[in-house]
Amino acid sequence: MDQIEGTGNRVKLIRRIGIFLIFLVFLGLGRAIARGKYHDLGLALYVIPVVRYYYIEPVPFPRLLGSYIRSGSIRGMLASLGDPYTRYLNKDEYNELKTQTEGTYGGVGFYTYFKDDQITIMRPIKNTPAERAGLRAGDRILAINGESTAGMALEVAVAKIKGPPGTKVTLTIERGESERRRKETVELTRALILIPSVEWQVEEDPVAGRIGRVNILQFNEKTPEDLRKALDSLAGEEVSGLLLDLRYNPGGLLTAAVETAGCFTGEKPVVHVTQRGKKVKTYSGPSGKRWELPLVVMVNEWSASGAEILAGALKDYEIGTLVGRRTFGKGVVQDVIPLANGGAVTLTVAGYLTAGGHSIHGTGIEPNVIPEIDENLQKAVEGGDIEALEKADARTEEKAREVLREKILQARRAKRAAWRGEETAGWCREKAAA
Numbered sequence: 001m002d003q004i005e006g007t008g009n010r011v012k013l014i015r016r017i018g019i020f021l022i023f024l025v026f027l028g029l030g031r032a033i034a035r036g037k038y039h040d041l042g043l044a045l046y047v048i049p050v051v052r053y054y055y056i057e058p059v060p061f062p063r064l065l066g067s068y069i070r071s072g073s074i075r076g077m078l079a080s081l082g083d084p085y086t087r088y089l090n091k092d093e094y095n096e097l098k099t100q101t102e103g104t105y106g107g108v109g110f111y112t113y114f115k116d117d118q119i120t121i122m123r124p125i126k127n128t129p130a131e132r133a134g135l136r137a138g139d140r141i142l143a144i145n146g147e148s149t150a151g152m153a154l155e156v157a158v159a160k161i162k163g164p165p166g167t168k169v170t171l172t173i174e175r176g177e178s179e180r181r182r183k184e185t186v187e188l189t190r191a192l193i194l195i196p197s198v199e200w201q202v203e204e205d206p207v208a209g210r211i212g213r214v215n216i217l218q219f220n221e222k223t224p225e226d227l228r229k230a231l232d233s234l235a236g237e238e239v240s241g242l243l244l245d246l247r248y249n250p251g252g253l254l255t256a257a258v259e260t261a262g263c264f265t266g267e268k269p270v271v272h273v274t275q276r277g278k279k280v281k282t283y284s285g286p287s288g289k290r291w292e293l294p295l296v297v298m299v300n301e302w303s304a305s306g307a308e309i310l311a312g313a314l315k316d317y318e319i320g321t322l323v324g325r326r327t328f329g330k331g332v333v334q335d336v337i338p339l340a341n342g343g344a345v346t347l348t349v350a351g352y353l354t355a356g357g358h359s360i361h362g363t364g365i366e367p368n369v370i371p372e373i374d375e376n377l378q379k380a381v382e383g384g385d386i387e388a389l390e391k392a393d394a395r396t397e398e399k400a401r402e403v404l405r406e407k408i409l410q411a412r413r414a415k416r417a418a419w420r421g422e423e424t425a426g427w428c429r430e431k432a433a434a
Contacts (some may be wrong), residue, residue: 037072044074044337047088050337051078055086056276056348074345085334091342093155095160098359102137105195107162108188109217112134112154113249118142119149119157121173122302123248125196125217131289137248137389142183143172167193183345198226202237203339205401208408212239216260219252224259229265231291233251241294243400243410247324247393251305254333257285260306261313264320265355266290270313272353273333280350294407295320296400299367300393304328311365312354321407322367323390323400325381333359371399 038044043412059081075088088103089097096105110121120137122132128315140147144160150225161169170187199215212234251257254271255369261270261283273281298321299311308327314320333350353359373381373392380388 007410013410038068040074040341043341044068046339047345048077050345051081051086051347054335054347054349056332056350057112058276078345085330086348087153087155087346087348089155089344089346092159093153094336094342094344095336096155097336097344097346105162105188105193106165107193108133108171108190109193111248112141112158113250114154115140119152121156122250125193126199128193129175129191132189133186135171135186136175138175138385139169140174142174145170146172151310163190165190168417196218197223198230200230200234201232201238203243205405208240208405210237210239210406211404212237212242213245214242215245215306216249216310218249219256219260221253221256223252224257226261227260227263227290239293240400241296241404241411242291244297244320246303246307246311247298247396249299249301249304249307250302251254251307251330254283254306254309257306257309259286261310261355262286262288262290262296264291264310265313265317268313268317268355270355271309272355272357273350274353275350279353294404294411296404296407297322298396298400299324299327299365301325301328301364305330308360308365309354311350312356312358312360314363315368316354316356316358321369321403322365323369323371323403324367324396325365325370326366327360329360329362329364331359364387369399369403387396 022173026253048061052059052061053066060104064077068074068077071080073088078086078088108132109122109125111125112119113122119141121130121135121137121141124135124138141157142159143149144157147160149157163169163170167190168187169190170185172182172183172185174183176182189351196217197220199217203211203215205211205215212230214227214234215226231242257272265285267284267287269282269284273283273285274281295314297311297314299307299322303311303324304327308330311322311327315322329351331351332348333352334346335349337345337347339345351359351361354365358365371392373395377388377391381392
């Protein structure tokens with residue numbers, strides 16, 4: 001009996017301690033809220049369950065809550081996941097994200113990314129203030145209008161660079177490596193930037209004759225339609241083959257990448273989306289005309305996401321020959337979840353497998369043909385040296401044309417052989433009839 005009473009007393013004591021601790025937690029939260037630390041607590045109570053149930057990996061509720069309490073913000077809580085693609089966007093940042101899929105914005109015209117914790121230009125867009133000012137891939141943005149970008153979120157930097165056409169922005173950039181580094185300040189006048197998704201042209205090859213060239217620069221809402229226009233135009237020019245450039249393509253909309261792939265694969269499966277390790281949906285290309293002439297695809301370490309979905313399908317089905325360097329290796333899918341305050345959360349909700357069922361996340365896609373470069377050039381490329389990248393890209397171009405030229409000649413030989421076979425069969429039929 002004494003033992004039972006003692007147990008009951010301990011239970012009561014534990015309950016009282018628990019209540020006291022909860023009181024202290026809420027007291028601490030109350031004080032922190034008063035100081036403005038937990039200003040987005042209401043949104044957090046919505047975001048935490050969403051992350052808990054839809055994030056690509058299971059995350060315990062206590063871990064999310066603990067991360068929020070420690071960091072004091074949704075942004076800090078999401079950063080604790082260690083996933084660069086899962087992040088909180090305020091209203092302005094969300095609006096900037098939407099412009100990337102809609103096709104126009106006011107700015108200077110380049111793509112950016114993080115490299116070695118520095119905001120870096122991936123590639124300037126043609127015929128924009130950035131290109132005319134001589135900005136180029138690999139330039140590091142140190143300051144925007146005199147404000148250092150150290151520790152600045154990429155979306156924040158982009159929002160500061162963009163603005164109404166006709167206004168000015170000053171960028172402090174750094175280019176070069178080690179002892180060759182130099183700083184430069186550039187003043188740019190913002191303009192209305194039309195984000196091209198597809199560029200195409202006809203080129204003359206001394207051996208293969210007329211060949212088509214298509215650059216897919218990103219995957220937005222307009223990309224599938226733009227690509228169909230390009231392919232129709234090239235078919236009308238009676239080209240013998242196609243050189244498809246996916247280098248420096250950062251990706252974009254999943255649906256746009258799938259529709260684009262359908263221009264080559266037809267109605268075959270393009271990508272298999274997986275959630276928490278289980279295959280949940282297969283996306284196939286739409287019906288319609290598809291390209292059937294010889295195809296060579298150029299890729300490099302900046303071909304990512306949607307570009308890898310397309311490249312993977314073309315390689316898996318042996319529709320095109322990949323030439324270049326191993327791709328980026330982004331095999332995850334994000335969903336954008338709008339919030340009541342006008343902002344949004346981009347949440348990694350799934351992974352994907354290529355058309356042939358291959359996982360590429362963190363590994364990328366190895367091309368069918370890797371152009372040979374010497375060891376010193378390879379090290380310089382891996383170090384991000386711009387001149388080395390340009391040399392390696394030139395070698396990719398050279399090798400891609402060699403491969404396409406041979407594919408076109410093989411196709412012509414096969415066509416002549418088939419024609420001779422039909423001619424012989426017709427002659428035999430005539431002799432038999434005689």
